[in-house]
Amino acid sequence: xxxxxxxxxxxxxxxxxxxxxxxxxxxxxxxxxxxxxxxxxxxxxxxxxxxxxxxxxxxxxxxxxxxxxxxxxxxxxxxxxxxxxxxxxxxxxxxxxxxxxxxxxxxxxxxxxxxxxxxxxxxxxxxxxxxxxxxxxxxxxxxxxxxxxxxxxxxxxxxxxxxxxxxxxxxxxxxxxxxxxxxxxxxxxxxxxxxxxx
Amino acid sequence: xxxxxxxxxxxxxxxxxxxxxxxxxxxxxxxxxxxxxxxxxxxxxxxxxxxxxxxxxxxxxxxxxxxxxxxxxxxxxxxxxxxxxxxxxxxxxxxxxxxxxxxxxxxxxxxxxxxxxxxxxxxxxxxxxxxxxxxxxxxxxxxxxxxxxxxxxxxxxxxxxxxxxxxxxxxxxxxxxxxxxxxxxxxxxxxxxxxxxx
Numbered sequence: 001x002x003x004x005x006x007x008x009x010x011x012x013x014x015x016x017x018x019x020x021x022x023x024x025x026x027x028x029x030x031x032x033x034x035x036x037x038x039x040x041x042x043x044x045x046x047x048x049x050x051x052x053x054x055x056x057x058x059x060x061x062x063x064x065x066x067x068x069x070x071x072x073x074x075x076x077x078x079x080x081x082x083x084x085x086x087x088x089x090x091x092x093x094x095x096x097x098x099x100x101x102x103x104x105x106x107x108x109x110x111x112x113x114x115x116x117x118x119x120x121x122x123x124x125x126x127x128x129x130x131x132x133x134x135x136x137x138x139x140x141x142x143x144x145x146x147x148x149x150x151x152x153x154x155x156x157x158x159x160x161x162x163x164x165x166x167x168x169x170x171x172x173x174x175x176x177x178x179x180x181x182x183x184x185x186x187x188x189x190x191x192x193x194x195x196x197x198x
Numbered sequence: 199x200x201x202x203x204x205x206x207x208x209x210x211x212x213x214x215x216x217x218x219x220x221x222x223x224x225x226x227x228x229x230x231x232x233x234x235x236x237x238x239x240x241x242x243x244x245x246x247x248x249x250x251x252x253x254x255x256x257x258x259x260x261x262x263x264x265x266x267x268x269x270x271x272x273x274x275x276x277x278x279x280x281x282x283x284x285x286x287x288x289x290x291x292x293x294x295x296x297x298x299x300x301x302x303x304x305x306x307x308x309x310x311x312x313x314x315x316x317x318x319x320x321x322x323x324x325x326x327x328x329x330x331x332x333x334x335x336x337x338x339x340x341x342x343x344x345x346x347x348x349x350x351x352x353x354x355x356x357x358x359x360x361x362x363x364x365x366x367x368x369x370x371x372x373x374x375x376x377x378x379x380x381x382x383x384x385x386x387x388x389x390x391x392x393x394x395x396x
Contacts, residue, residue: 090396123332127325155372159365159388160396166364167357174353190357197395198288198358
């Protein structure tokens with residue numbers, strides 16, 4: 001028995017292993033070279049040397065290829081915020097969470113840069129990722145409520161979580177257009193703008 | 199000659215006047231009572247006593263009925279920010295822009311409350327409105343760049359514009375669920391959380 005969410009079992013005549021991150025990176029490069037609209041799922045399957053059905057099991061749609069790498073980042077952010085002691089200053093915890101969640105392999109950094117550049121030019125793709133954004137938001141709401149000693153549903157907590165989450169996303173979009181280095185420092189600087197106020 | 203964007207001309211046998219705001223409010227009430235998915239454009243046309251084609255000219259899709267009332271608010275925000283003198287403190291200008299843009303007739307306030315409540319339960323609708331959100335963002339970017347004496351494309355300007363815009367939207371979602379009064383004071387308080395920092 002396999003659960004419906006488990007990776008597909010090996011089959012005779014199919015490639016033995018599918019590395020979803022490699023497939024996503026390959027797709028993101030192709031989108032850059034040939035255009036997002038112009039590239040089909042069939043093109044991606046052919047390039048990756050896998051069957052069309054296999055591709056669709058990992059990535060049910062083209063936007064999934066764009067958003068695919070976001071979940072691990074959100075997971076690392078959660079891990080840092082959950083584990084933080086109450087005596088570490090709030091700004092330091094948030095900066096560490098951004099830095100650790102955005103410490104990427106060269107391939108993941110390239111994929112993140114291409115992903116954000118694509119979202120910058122195709123805003124509809126942002127809407128597709130609202131579920132991932134909502135997960136990140138929930139993590140920030142929980143953390144801020146604990147640290148500010150407030151109800152998670154308090155206006156202040158809700159608003160600051162959205163402002164910080166939005167600053168992170170905004171910083172990644174900016175980074176993809178402007179900065180050749182890793183994304184962590186840019187996101188930390190952006191977060192600090194919000195935490196410092198105007 | 200009429201421009202393609204002008205309201206449709208009167209026609210024999212059709213209702214003389216269509217008030218888009220009334221139609222949108224009527225639709226938002228209907229969505230609340232019968233469910234967003236369960237309500238069809240035909241239901242709305244029938245309720246409004248207008249033809250199906252007329253309805254589609256004003257509102258090309260169901261999400262347009264939800265987002266329809268947002269543009270005037272964005273327009274009023276722009277007017278205040280554009281007209282502000284350089285000697286008025288930044289926080290006061292932003293608070294005044296929020297207050298004036300959100301000074302609503304009772305009908306518009308009801309529509310805004312229902313609109314935000316619906317977005318809270320149907321996040322995909324938020325994505326639909328990214329164009330309106332982007333317009334508001336552009337206004338904030340221009341204003342902040344002027345006031346902070348920075349390039350509109352500077353990280354700080356981009357990030358703060360997104361954080362403030364996100365705080366406004368977040369506050370409206372909160373207000374629709376929690377507050378019986380007008381939305382302005384809640385949005386001003388939210389904006390101030392961000393401007394003050396943590």
